[in-house]
Amino acid sequence: MTDAPTITITGTAQIDGVPLFTDLDLSLPAGGWTCLLGPSGVGKTTLLRLIAGLDTGAAFDGTITTSDAQPPPPRVAYMAQEDLLMPWASVAQNVNFGAKLRGEVLDTARVDDLLDRVGLTEHAQKKPHELSGGQRQRAALARTLMEDKSIILLDEPFSALDARTRADMQDLAYKLLTGKTVFLVTHDPAEAARLGHAIHVMSADGIQSVAPPDGPAPRGVDDINTLKAQGALMQLLRGDAHA
């Protein structure tokens, strides 16, 4: 794994001539969690997919640069709201799926280690449909870690989970993704307040940076500063921050 880079994305995107975002300038600091909040349809996912090198359906005019001048896509691991586990493959096979797709030698020892770290050792041979939603996302997290990439793109990966499982997953993901450049797109102000080293709110008017709460992430779910930040983010999302 190469050292995690800082990623800077600047530019304008439009879909069928309709501007999605204009003169955007966003920096994802190396080795930290950047959380991007915002309502649906403002281009959060488009931004994430641009960094990942995936099709977006949008015309992007701008640049994506990194601190080490290497392009991001080969160093990206991606986790979406759906776990994207292959239903016909076992949990262990799913964790190893990247190596299989690249025709590489399968590293079963590492799979076992990662399954142990996400607490799925006893479920290794099960099919995804035999797992709960939280377990499935843990398997997806193990698959993401298996890729051993320095840039991690998370597109609302915890949003379909119940509140308690979501908080557990946030803690686990934070612990296991230490040192990587993480970009988390989320709808949830609480998630951004708990995990972000940098927090941005995206709206039709552009991107607004918000100072993260004091204290090291992952911040406690009952931490007063985190809760205050969550409230402020919520106000901002509702568009009445200055009211």
Place this chain on the structure above:
Amino acid sequence: MRKFIPPFIAAGFAIALWQSIIIMTDVPRFILPSPATVAETWWKSRALIAEHTLVTLIEILVGLAVGVSFGILTALSLASSQTARVLMQPILVFTQALPVFALAPILTLWLGFGLGSKVAMSVLIIYFPVTSAFFDGLMRTPQGYLDLAKTMQARPRSVLWHIRVPAALPSLASGLRLSAVYAPIGAVIGEWVGASQGLGYLMLLANGRAKTDLMFAALFTLGILSVVLFLIVKRLTERWSDRSRSLI
């Protein structure tokens, strides 16, 4: 066991209805034989029927093997090549607009009265449903899987074999079930046009000689053969179909 009861009740009801029509209308047996007569003829001619059934069965199985193989290969090449799609799709659709039955005499002319023309007829009938179902499945791979594969720097061939094909197996399974139903139809049509053996030939022969009971006996044998074939294919593809339920 319980699920086998309704079909037997339905069959019993149909036989009772059949028998009562005969009693009420007093129709001559060369027009409509009674269920008992058909059963009796079936038992008496069992060696003859078995002989012709075996011929038809071989035609069906060879037709299925060839038709399914061609269908799978076509779907794979269509799915992996844009050029193949542009060139072959109009041809495929056009061939489906032709009544395949009309080709039966030509096939007999070209391939003779033996196995070849019947297999060809079955293949023609099976080919499109298998191709179309599997191709459809291959083109409907969930976008998220493909995105994931792209971020994993997957090789295109791996994407086909490890994602698109397994994700399309439920669709292929429905194509195979259809083909199990269509294959016997193809074989019998082939036999009607020109044959010296097989259940279709036996039905024509019996009909021509006013042996309606034998005709019915052969017809029911064909029906049972088709149902058994369908159930076997259904059973074999069940594992694939179950997967579709766990697809996102």
